[in-house]
Amino acid sequence: MRSIKSRVLLASAASLLVVSACNPDQTAKSAAPAVKETAVATVNGIAINKSRVDMIVKQGASAGQADTPEARKSIIEQLTMQTLVAEAAVKKGLDKLPEVTEQIDVIRQSVLANAYVQDFLKSNPVTDEMLKAEYDRIKASITGSEYKARHILVETDAEAREIIAKLRKDAGSFAKLAMEKSRDAGSKAAGGELGWFDVSRMVPEFSSAVSKLEKGTFTQEPVKTQYGYHVILLEDSRPIEAPPFEEVKPDLAQQVQQQNLKKQLDDLKAKAKIETVEAPAAAAK
Structure with missing residues (x-):
């Protein structure tokens, strides 16, 4: 269970860094959102909102972690410490370091890319007709x-x-x-x-x-x-006979979903102007 918590909380820390990078002054002084949310804790005036705890609980549930008062308390404690340390880092100007801003940008892009994928999958659900067509093709x-x-x-x-x-x-x-x-x-x-x-x-x-x-x-x-x-x-x-449709339906759903996503991403790539530059050789040690 500890390892699950660690992975989930690490994701939260990444999100916290992204927020800090986007608006370090606000993070150092106040994290008050435009729409008022329920705060479960504050750290030097910086609010830790219930929505963030809920997000981490949801991530933990997908990894088999139960939503219990003890688990939420542990998450809040971890977020409190992360907020405190992040605030100290911003005050020292560490958020301005090139290697830090680069990491934050990578994390931000990853979060946005994942959000795009999830939005696409939600907006393009796999239908029974699609599954039956794929089943018949394989059969x-x-x-x-x-x-x-x-x-x-x-x-x-x-x-x-x-x-x-x-x-x-x-x-x-x-x-x-x-x-x-x-x-x-x-x-x-x-x-x-x-x-x-x-x-x-x-x-x-x-x-x-x-x-x-x-x-x-x-x-x-x-x-x-x-x-x-x-x-x-x-x-x-x-x-050789194909297994019954209902037996393989869950696997087919995942397969068709991935095929649809790949087509969408391939279309994005085809429409983009992409130029690659050969990476410089690694510095000699």
Whole structure:
């Protein structure tokens, strides 16, 4: 919880610095806003408004921090100290230092950019029609098969060939041999069972071998990969199917939202006049 508070309060400190930079004289003397707000504390006449505490509480809630009286008290204490230290910094003229004003400007731009993004997302909500169109597009692009297989992994080609010879005499002993011989700790206890998978999950040599097998057959030659030598049994295969729309709807919403945002940002960039200058070389140490 402390780390969450620290991150949230750090964001608040950044906001405080931005305010200080925008109007240092007002920060040093009085932070009275144009519209009167409820102050939860004052520091040498500088008001710490409830709205700022509420903002930090909201940020904390998104990180799993509960809104409790104790949490609010801690936030107010931190803001009080930050305000006091920021005021002292302004009085010393530290807000005029180039490195400080540069940092404040970066923070200000970041806050404004984030505000723009949030405003765009709010003004351009993702509709069910958009989600269904994206789902149909992805569904139409899905091709290929997925496989249900077992395998036995051994260290040498000779060991694999010995297992293949035994399977030729008794193909039904595959699971038993896997439990006895396989070096794959993840599937050994289950008789080499790998469950359903598509070939993209496996290394190329393994995928190639599986896709060439007929249902109920096993590899007649050892399959060498970076892990060793495999003997593979294909138990079943089926066309890859898209998951139900409702199941993937939340992920689709995020994906479409990001696509819309990227298009908007790309449009902004395309319309802008951007000139880049090669950065100077770093000073020698």
